[in-house]
Amino acid sequence: MADNRRSRVTTEGLARTPNRAMMRAAGFRDEDFQKPIVGVGNAHSTITPCNMGIGAQAERASEALRSAGAMPVSFGTITISDGISMGTEGMKYSLVSREVIADSIETVCNGQSLDGVLATGGCDKNMPGAMIGIARLNIPSIFVYGGTIKPGNYKGQDLTIVSAFEAVGQAAAGNLSEEDLKGVEKNACPGAGSCGGMYTANTMSSAFEAMGMSLMGSSTVSAVDEEAHTVAARAAEVLVDAIHHQRLPRDIMTRKAFENAATLLMAVGGSTNAVLHLMAIANACEVDFSIDDIEAIRRKVPVLCDLKPSGRYVTSEFHEVGGTPQVMKMLLAKGLLHGDCMTITGQTIEALLADIPAKPAADQDIIRDFDNPVYTEGHLAILRGNLAEEGAVAKVSGIKKRRIAGPARVFDSEEIAMEAILADAIQPGDVVIIRYEGPKGGPGMREMLAPTSAIIGRGLGDAVGLITDGRFSGGTYGMVVGHVAPEAAVGGNIALVEEGDTVVIDADTNLLEVQVGEDVLAERRQRWQPRPPNYRRGVLGKFAKLVSSASYGAVTDKDLFKD
Numbered sequence: 001m002a003d004n005r006r007s008r009v010t011t012e013g014l015a016r017t018p019n020r021a022m023m024r025a026a027g028f029r030d031e032d033f034q035k036p037i038v039g040v041g042n043a044h045s046t047i048t049p050c051n052m053g054i055g056a057q058a059e060r061a062s063e064a065l066r067s068a069g070a071m072p073v074s075f076g077t078i079t080i081s082d083g084i085s086m087g088t089e090g091m092k093y094s095l096v097s098r099e100v101i102a103d104s105i106e107t108v109c110n111g112q113s114l115d116g117v118l119a120t121g122g123c124d125k126n127m128p129g130a131m132i133g134i135a136r137l138n139i140p141s142i143f144v145y146g147g148t149i150k151p152g153n154y155k156g157q158d159l160t161i162v163s164a165f166e167a168v169g170q171a172a173a174g175n176l177s178e179e180d181l182k183g184v185e186k187n188a189c190p191g192a193g194s195c196g197g198m199y200t201a202n203t204m205s206s207a208f209e210a211m212g213m214s215l216m217g218s219s220t221v222s223a224v225d226e227e228a229h230t231v232a233a234r235a236a237e238v239l240v241d242a243i244h245h246q247r248l249p250r251d252i253m254t255r256k257a258f259e260n261a262a263t264l265l266m267a268v269g270g271s272t273n274a275v276l277h278l279m280a281i282a283n284a285c286e287v288d289f290s291i292d293d294i295e296a297i298r299r300k301v302p303v304l305c306d307l308k309p310s311g312r313y314v315t316s317e318f319h320e321v322g323g324t325p326q327v328m329k330m331l332l333a334k335g336l337l338h339g340d341c342m343t344i345t346g347q348t349i350e351a352l353l354a355d356i357p358a359k360p361a362a363d364q365d366i367i368r369d370f371d372n373p374v375y376t377e378g379h380l381a382i383l384r385g386n387l388a389e390e391g392a393v394a395k396v397s398g399i400k401k402r403r404i405a406g407p408a409r410v411f412d413s414e415e416i417a418m419e420a421i422l423a424d425a426i427q428p429g430d431v432v433i434i435r436y437e438g439p440k441g442g443p444g445m446r447e448m449l450a451p452t453s454a455i456i457g458r459g460l461g462d463a464v465g466l467i468t469d470g471r472f473s474g475g476t477y478g479m480v481v482g483h484v485a486p487e488a489a490v491g492g493n494i495a496l497v498e499e500g501d502t503v504v505i506d507a508d509t510n511l512l513e514v515q516v517g518e519d520v521l522a523e524r525r526q527r528w529q530p531r532p533p534n535y536r537r538g539v540l541g542k543f544a545k546l547v548s549s550a551s552y553g554a555v556t557d558k559d560l561f562k563d
Contacts, residue, residue, distance in 0.1 A: 028071065035071040036115040036243045038236075041105050041130060042074050043121045043146070048081030050122035050201060052192040053223040054146045057232040061118050061144060064236035070116075070243070072236075075108045077101050077130070079123045082447060082473065083161045083195065087414065092444030094125060095471070096543045098280070099556050101129025106136045115139065116243045118236060122146030122194045122223070124474070127204035128277035131213065131253075132555075135284035138250050140242040142344050143214045144235045145205040147223030148315040149193030155180075159188040160196040162309055162475035165449055169457015172422045193223030197308030199474030202315045203270030204277060206324045210264035211257040212343030213249065216352045220319035238345050247344060250285055256338040258282055258289045259297065260328075260349065263336055266301040266378030267327050268318075269311065271474030272393045272482055273447075275380060280553030291382045291391045291551055295510070298378030301336055303397065304368050310397040310477040311374065313366045321364045322356070329356035334370060383481060385513035386493050386521070387467070387503070390485035390551040392512055394505065395472065399479050402507040404465040406431045407500050408514070413437065414446055414470070421454045428463035431503040435494050436531065437470030438487025439554040443535060443544035445483075449473035452480055465505045467512070469494055469550070481505055481512060483550040489531065496524040 020033065040062050044055035062072040080090075080097040101121075109117050116139055119130035127143065134141040152159035167184040170176035176184075194201035205219035215238065218231045258278060265274050275294055282289040304327055306312050331337040332353055339350030360367040368374055379397035396402055406429040411417035417434045420426055432451070439445045448468050453476075455464050461478040469487035472480055486492030493514065497503065502515040514521075535541045546556040 026073070032071045035069060036240065038065050038070045038072050038239065038243070039109050039112070039114045039117040040065070040072050040074045041077050041117055041119040043077045043079055043126050045079045047079060048084060048123050049149060049189055049192050050081065050194040051079050051126070051146055053228065054120045054122055057144060057146060057229060058120055060229045061232040061236045064233035065118070065240065068237045068240040070240045073112070073114070077104050077126070079126055082124050086165070086447060086473070087418065087450035091446040092442050092540060094447065095439070095445045095554060096539055098125035098129040098132070099543065100539070101125060102132035102136070105130060105133030109137050109139065116239055117141045118144060118239050120144045120146060122201065124200040124204070124273065127201065127208060128280060131208065131281045132284045134213070134249050135253060135281060138248050140239060140247055141213070141249050142235050142239045142242070143208050144232050145214065145219055145221065147193050147221045147225070147228040148202055149196045150190055150222055150224065150316055151196050151314045152187040152190045154183045154187040158314060159184060160308055160314060160475070161188055162197065162449070162453060164188045165453030165475070166457040169454035172454065173458045191224055195475065196314040196316065197475060198269050198271070198305065198315060199309065200271040200273040201474070203265065203268070203274045203474055206268055206270065207261040207265055207274060207278065209324045210260045210328060212252045212341055212349060215345070217323065217325050220315050220323040222316045222319070241346065242344055245346060247342070247346060252342055252344060253281070253285045253287065254341065255287050255289055256341050258287060259293070260337050260341060262294050262297045263301050263331055264324065264328060266298055266303060266380065267331055268305045268324070269303045269307050269374065269379055269397055272380060272395050272472050272476070273474055275393050276471065276483060276550060276553055279551070280555045283553050283555050283558055291393070294380070295382035298380060301331070301378050302370065302373035303375040303379050304330065304370070304373050306366055306368065306374055309475045318366055321361060321366050325353060325356050326360055326367055329353045329358055330360065330370065333358040381507050381510055383505070383510050383512040385511045387497070387512045387514050388484045389493070390549055392481050392484040394481040394507055395477060396479070396507040397477055400462045401479065403505065404431060404479055405502060405504045406465065408433050408497050408503045410435070410497055410499050414448060414451060417451050418454065421451055421458070426455070426460065426464060428460060431465040431467060431505065433494065433497055433503070434466070434468040434470060435488035437468055438489055439547040439550055440544050441469065441487050441489030443533070443540050443547065445471045445550065445554055447471045447473040448482070449476055452476045452478060465503070467494070467503065467505065479505060485549045485551045487550070491525070491528065491530065493521060495528055496521055
C-alpha cells in the first residue's frame with residue numbers, strides 16, 4: 001500500500017501520539033495500527049426504501065473487513081429520494097446530491113488518510129456519486145449495491161413506483177377510480193430496496209458490475225434477501241485483497257471499461273440518466289469518453305431484456321434468470337464486450353464469465369436470444385440539430401412512431417406543463433417543451449417523471465413528444481428527449497422556441513430541430529434576455545455557478561482552472 005498514505009497513520013513517535021489517542025477512543029487497539037484502515041461509506045437512511053437495508057449490509061461488511069485483517073471505520077453519506085421529491089422543488093436537490101456524495105467520500109477518505117473504501121448505495125445518485133468520489137481518490141475501492149425492491153401487487157398486477165405516477169394520469173383522465181388509485185399507492189412499494197424496474201439505480205449498479213468495480217452477480221440482488229448481506233461480506237474480502245495488491249480504480253475504469261458499461265446499458269434497456277452519469281464518472285477518471293461514443297455503441301448493440309419501464313418484467317425477476325452476468329456473457333460471445341478488462345477481484349471479465357452459458361435459458365423470455373431481441377439497436381439515441389447543438393438524449397423504447405413533427409407547446413417550468421397536461425390542454429401530435437429546468441436553469445436538472453407519466457396515463461404516450469433541458473426518471477418511456485444542450489438558461493436555442501413552431505424529433509436520423517429559419521432564430525436571440533438565477537446562495541446557488549453542460553455530465557469540477 002502507498003507509503004505516503006500509511007505513514008501518516010502508523011508512523012511511531014511522539015508526533016503521532018495525539019493521532020493514535022483519538023483513534024484509540026474510536027476502538028483501535030495496538031495491533032490495529034498495523035492494519036489497512038478501510039472506510040465503509042454507509043448510505044443507510046430511513047428517508048427512502050432504497051436505502052433502508054444498507055445499515056445491516058454495512059455492518060456485515062465491517063465484520064468481514066475485520067476478519068480479513070483490516071480495520072473498518074464507518075462514516076455516513078447522504079441520499080435524496082427521487083421518488084419522494086419528484087414533481088416538487090425538492091427534486092432540484094437530487095442531481096446536486098450526487099456531487100455532495102462524491103465530495104463527502106473524497107473528503108473523509110483523504111482527510112483521514114484511509115487505505116481503501118467500501119461504498120454502499122441504493123437510491124439513484126448514490127452509485128454515480130460514490131464512483132465519482134472513488135475515481136478522484138484512486139485508492140482501492142469497491143461498490144456494494146443495497147439491492148432492488150420486490151414488485152408490489154394490486155389486483156393481480158405487478159407494480160413499481162412508476163405505476164403510482166401513471167395512476168395519477170389515469171385517474172385525472174377518469175380511467176381509474178379513487179379506490180384503485182389508493183390501492184396502487186398502498187401496494188406499489190412493498191418494502192426495502194431501490195425502484196424495481198431497470199430504472200436508474202438498477203441501471204447504474206449493472207453498469208458498475210460491467211466496469212469491474214463491483215462483484216459479478218451483485219447488481220440485481222434484492223435488498224430483503226440474505227444474498228445482499230453475503231455480497232457485502234464477499235466485497236469486503238475482495239477489497240482487502242485489492243489493497244494488498246494495490247488494484248486501483250483508474251486502472252480498472254479504463255476507456256474499455258466505459259465501453260463495456262455503455263454496451264451493457266443498451267442491452268438491458270437502461271435509464272437515460274446513465275448517459276449523464278457515465279460522462280461524469282469518465283470526467284473524474286480523466287478518461288476520454290463522450291456522448292458520441294455512446295451513440296456509436298448504440299448502433300451495434302441490441303436491446304436483449306424485456307424489462308420495465310417499457311417492458312414487462314422487474315429486476316428481481318431478471319436476477320432469477322441470470323441477470324447481468326448472463327447478458328454480459330452473451331455480449332462477450334458476440335465480440336461486443338472487452339473480456340480482457342481487469343476487475344477489482346484481480347480477474348478479467350472473461351475469466352469471471354467463464355462458467356456462464358453463452359445463451360439464456362430457454363424456459364424464460366426476460367432475456368432474449370440475439371436472433372430475437374426486443375429491439376435490434378440500442379434504445380438511447382443521441383440527437384443533434386438546431387435545438388441541441390451539443391447533443392440531447394432520446395429514449396425510444398416502447399414507442400410505435402420514431403418520428404414526430406408537431407406544434408410546440410412551450411412551458412418554462414415542470415409545474416406549468418403539468419397543469420396543462422392534467423387540464424387536457426395537450427393534444428395528439430403536440431410536442432411539449434419544458435425548459436429552464438437544466439443544470440443551471442433549474443438549477444439541478446429535475447426529472448420529468450410526473451409529466452411523462454401523466455401523458456402515458458392519459459393514453460398519449462405514442463402521440464405526444466416531450467423535450468426538456470431537464471432529465472427523465474429511469475422509469476420514463478415514450479418519445480421523450482432530455483439533457484438538451486445548450487440549455488435554455490445559457491441561451492441555447494430551446495429558449496428561443498415559440499408556441500406553435502413546428503418541432504421535429506427523429507430517432508432514425510438523430511435529428512432534433514425547430515423548423516424556423518436561422519434569420520428568425522437570430523432575431524429572437526436579439527430579444528432574449530438571460531433570467532436571474534433562481535438561487536443565489538446555498539448548495540443550489542453553488543451548483544448553478546459551477547455546473548457544466550449536461551453533455552459533459554453536469555459535473556461541478558470540469559476545467560475549474562482552465563485558462
